[in-house]
Amino acid sequence: NAGVTQTPKFQVLKTGQSMTLQCAQDMNHEYMSWYRQDPGMGLRLIHYSVGAGITDQGEVPNGYNVSRSTTEDFPLRLLSAAPSQTSVYFCASSRAGVGVQETQYFGPGTRLLVL
Amino acid sequence: GDSVTQMEGPVTLSEEAFLTINCTYTATGYPSLFWYVQYPGEGLQLLLKATKADDKGSNKGFEATYRKETTSFHLEKGSVQVSDSAVYFCALGDGGSNYKLTFGKGTLLTVNP
Numbered sequence: 250n251a252g253v254t255q256t257p258k259f260q261v262l263k264t265g266q267s268m269t270l271q272c273a274q275d276m277n278h279e280y281m282s283w284y285r286q287d288p289g290m291g292l293r294l295i296h297y298s299v300g301a302g303i304t305d306q307g308e309v310p311n312g313y314n315v316s317r318s319t320t321e322d323f324p325l326r327l328l329s330a331a332p333s334q335t336s337v338y339f340c341a342s343s344r345a346g347v348g349v350q351e352t353q354y355f356g357p358g359t360r361l362l363v364l
Numbered sequence: 365g366d367s368v369t370q371m372e373g374p375v376t377l378s379e380e381a382f383l384t385i386n387c388t389y390t391a392t393g394y395p396s397l398f399w400y401v402q403y404p405g406e407g408l409q410l411l412l413k414a415t416k417a418d419d420k421g422s423n424k425g426f427e428a429t430y431r432k433e434t435t436s437f438h439l440e441k442g443s444v445q446v447s448d449s450a451v452y453f454c455a456l457g458d459g460g461s462n463y464k465l466t467f468g469k470g471t472l473l474t475v476n477p
Contacts, residue, residue: 289469291368291467291468291469291470292453292465293467294465307464308464339407339408341408352413353400353408355400355408355409356407357407358406
């Protein structure tokens, strides 16, 4: 198993540009999520999905869109990048949610710089 | 809302020293508690977890006990190694919604030989 994979590893954007961060998992996990990691802030949930066709907002969803057309993939879209979106982005997956007995598996991260 | 507070770093220790990283939480209901570790340049990995009061999670020589009376989940290791140098995150799994992990800000640990 490759686990959770993310592409690209690093990206530089100009303000106003759009891009899609890719996330894929091969563990047949129903639950997938996106976090951003900022210095001194820990990780904050952006969006999550409990299964194909179902997505919902986390605590910092503004400026980001997601879709879940397959169980394996959960792309994160930045429609118009802003410097405030400079961050490291992590995708995670698990069998079902984050509750009792469930382990979140994290990807290696995408480092995004918006100029 | 739910929150996690962990001791601020950075923490610098010599090899074989004792490690404690404090973590306290605020939550409604009965959350699950986790410690995740992030090695340089990598994503987060689950280190250990506890799902109910008085449970002790353990892995790779690290331990943490879920203390409901003090709302704490402190991470300990008796003898750290250089390879333990990483950022450690305490996290809380929302027992109500089941869809959100609340993380602390992370503690950078550096172990010198």
